[in-house]
Amino acid sequence: MPRILLLSPADLDLPENTVAAGLADPDTEIVHRRVIYPSCPPVGAHDWTLADLAMMAAGQNAQAEGFDAVCLADFGDYGANALRSLLDIPVVTAGRASMLHALTLGASFSVLATERDYVRAKKIVHEYALDAQCAGIRLFKSNTDLVERAAQAEVLVLAGATQNAGLEALNIPMVDPLSLVVKLAESLVGLSLTHSRRAYPAPQMRKAELIAAISSVG
Amino acid sequence: MAKVLVIVPFPMDDDNLSKRKAQLNAVKLGEGIEFDFKPVRIAPVNYVSQQDSVLADVGILEAGLQAEKDGYDAVCIDTMSDSGMSALRSVLDIPVIGPGRHSMLLALTLGEKFSILAMWDRWRHLYTKTIAELGLQHKCASLRSAGLQPNNQSLLAGKEDEFFPALYEAAMRCIEEDGADVIILGSTTMHEAHAYLAERLPVPIINPGPLTYRLADAAIKLKLAHSRISYPSPSHVAADRLAEMGQIAAGL
Known part of the structure; x- marks a missing residue:
């Protein structure tokens, strides 16, 4: 049973069951979490940097939590590359x-x-x-x-x-993009495919605690 | 139950067709979808020249022309050349999935650059055509082959010991010398080597046939087919003529 973590930006206020009924495979479980960006709406580089951090913090433990894939619903793909560097499971991003x-x-x-x-x-x-x-x-x-x-x-x-x-x-x-990322995440899980470590190398030292701490400020 | 037609690009007997159907074992599919494999009647002997490309386009168009009327919800084309894909899209409203185009674009969600691993160099033109159509030359790290003569009927059977290591070596050169983040198998006929390579390579390797089955499922659920602006309808569909051509080819 594929478990997908769907992270959406809180300012879009997507409903809990935002994925249309019948779209996902019957045995897919989607856990939807809203992520609050510190500086919103994200219209410039300052906001984007903070959005990167917020998404990274929200998804960094996805694999340890038992998810098979992460979907990022924000078209801006905030935190996407960072999450790929931290996770072995697919990170499918809307943009x-x-x-x-x-x-x-x-x-x-x-x-x-x-x-x-x-x-x-x-x-x-x-x-x-x-x-x-x-x-x-x-x-x-x-x-x-x-x-x-x-x-x-x-x-x-x-x-x-x-x-x-x-x-x-x-x-x-x-x-x-939202519907698409869910179907692509299921596809990647079904094909046992994930991102390339050549493109997204793992950090030499993970800073999970630091990320969690600084992203909880506010 | 959703029904997908998989068009196999060569005429073949049931034994060899079962080797194509074995691609279904490489992917977990959702419930409520079934796949019918149908060989074409019009085909070249292989895909190494522009003559072959034209014959392949015609053969796959003929094989898929009635798919929508026959109740299919999507069509997959079982060749990385994407032969016939554009022609079928121009006449069908259901999704038509070509593994070449789809695997290259999916590869770019997994890494920055991809390489295509082929059996032999005579397939190069199949990939350069799609890459040029997509305008993604700068995203292709390399096209490499293992210098092996393919067999589109028996596939890799009986040659694993020789072929699999040769493919692995060529793939490693794509990664280490050319900078590929992702490898794409250059033919759906190479699917038997996928598991061997996936276990050993340090980067993702896309098995294009099984990918199309998942993407067909996604397209059906998303109700998302090609753009009519990109693939305009013909003023007249030459259905009778194509059917006659198929009958003639089958009798030769």
Whole structure:
């Protein structure tokens, strides 16, 4: 029975049972924990650094707790690389996974983001070297003219809280990162696959206690 | 019960088809999904030239054309070349999963760079095509082969002692000399070597066929198929013509 730890940012206030019924395999157990970022919303580098720490602290013991995979629901992928360095189990992250998965469905993708994730989305698109495949990052403020602009995308990635943007009428694939990370985590567990230690080497000395202590400040 | 059609890219008898079906044993699948394996009728003898690629595209298109009408919920293509994937996506609304494209993109969720480990160099063009389509040349550490003649019917049977160590050596060169974080098996026909390599290599190694089965399941549950903008529908589907071509090829 795969046990998945789902970490979501508290400011998005996702419901406890945020994964749609019937989406996960019947024997999958999902434990959803909300993670409070010290500086919110995470719109700049200062906030991102603290979000990295918060996510790392929330997930660092996942393996010891008996989880088979960790899913990070925040499109910003905060703490993702750090958690991969600390854990042997798969760490599936909303931003990276959803943009790469979008390229299985079309030649390019657009990201629909709120102001919360807009700058971060630009950063991670570049960091993952997907500039050429990303047709654009659209700022979602209201539905005004959005439908027309979004319709130019081959595939739309719905970052952050844009899942309910009312775009269902568009006849294009829309990747919901949260649902996707759960299915990919199950897939990786089912295939006995996890991240590469070449890309994410373990630290020479773990600092679990320090991480727990400094992240509990406040 | 969800039904997935796995298109096997060569005509073959039941014995050899069972070697392809054995890929199902390499992955834990959720409940409520079943896989039917169907060999094509139109095929080249192997995949080493552009002639072969065209024949493969046509053969796989013909084999999968009716999949949606036949009640399938998704199609997997059992070749890393992704032959026929684009053509089938243009006519089907159900997900069509090609192991080449999907394994490269999944590899980039596990590491920064991947290498593709092939049996022989004559498969190089299969990978360079997909890598170029994805625009991910800078993410591919290398394409390496073990210099072994493949057999797309009997696969690796009886040659394990010679082939497995040779594949391991080539994989280690991908890691140590080329900087690969992740290795992708260059063919679904190499699946019998996966467990041997996975036990010994210091990095993840993707078994592309079983990966497609999980991703088909995910696509069905997520209700997520390809973009019609990327894969526009034809003005006319040449169904009768393709069926006739299949009958002719089967009779040759």
